[in-house]
Amino acid sequence: QSQSSPYPFGGGGGSSQAQGSGFIYDTKGDIVTNEHVVDGATSIRVTFWDGSSYTGKVVGTDTSTDLAVVHVDAPSSKLHPLTLASSSGVHVGDGVVAIGSPFGLEGTVTSGIVSALHRQIDAPDNFPIANAIQTDAAINHGNSGGVLLNLNGDVIGVTAQIESDSGGNDGVGFAIPSDSVRQVADGLIANGKVSHAYLGVSIQTSNGGVSVGSVRSGSPASRAGLRSSDVITSLDGTSVKTANALEALISAKKPGDHVTLTIRRSGATRSVAVTLGTRPS
Structure with a gap:
């Protein structure tokens, strides 16, 4: 049966409370919620659908996807994980x-x-x-x-x-x-944290591709020789026509992955090999 686990979050010293929702991820007591729901919490209380409540402990958070995992020591009779579709x-x-x-x-x-x-x-x-x-x-x-x-x-x-x-x-x-x-949830449960691939440029959609605005010093893009005003047209052979599309392709990669960008610069087309880094916190 589909069920969500809404829970109030007690602030430090009774100074404030915040509230959010979550869902049971596995039979071990791991619950998925938003990172911004647990951010700054000094104590967490998880209330189940039947009114029973348990102390929650943050397993890990990821601000880059606004996801977090909270663990509760609740009896198995309370833990009915939902199925994730693709x-x-x-x-x-x-x-x-x-x-x-x-x-x-x-x-x-x-x-x-x-x-x-x-x-x-x-x-x-x-x-x-x-x-x-x-x-x-x-x-x-x-x-x-x-x-x-x-x-x-x-x-x-x-x-x-x-x-x-x-x-x-x-x-x-x-x-x-x-x-x-x-x-992200699997990574947080296994390691307490997750890492995201990072290119290190500001971009915007332009005619026929994605225009590079600025290149962050010391970033993978900088080391690979990308320049401001370059226009990225593909990544590993996949055409990119919008900034969103390029960001989605980068997000699907892992730090350390090697990718090839096709770019236009001064009217000429060239390929640039980039080793993706780890997104800074």
Whole structure:
């Protein structure tokens, strides 16, 4: 049965509290939520669907994807992991359900559709999160870290952000895709942290490719000889026509991976070999 685990977070010294949502990831007691939900928490309390609550311990966090794993020592009867579907199989127009605790209203279920795919949203560290899923299912404060399910009840994303002029639900919500969730959660559980590939340039979409704005000193791009005003047209033979597309390809790589960029410079086309680095914290 699909279930979300909403939980309040106690602030230090009773000075403040924050609240978010999460879901059971495995039978060991690992729960996935958003990094911004647990950021700065000095104590964590996880409340299950039946009202029982347990002390939570942060296993690891990743600001670059706004994901975190919290562990609870709860009996196996409480731990019913959700199944993650591959977000690569999601299509625009698919029906979805969001479960979370908006405004502290635990176990709230809303429905909608997938409005768009391959959106880019900003992580807490201001790096881009690629391939976010846009939905019109109602998402509000307190939904953060909750699940976006397909109509089979499988997780396709973790709800993270809304776009709103009013501060409330305007029908434009975003979820971190399940393929990213699986990769990051497994890494956090195994190692307590994850690393992300890093090129070290500012980019923007331009005619026929992706224009390089600035090149960070000492970065992999700098060492490979990339220059400001270069236009990147492909990575490892895959054409890139937008900045989002290039960032998604880089995000799918690992630090230390070797890639070949095809660029245009001063009217000439050339190939540049780059060894990707580790994204700075």
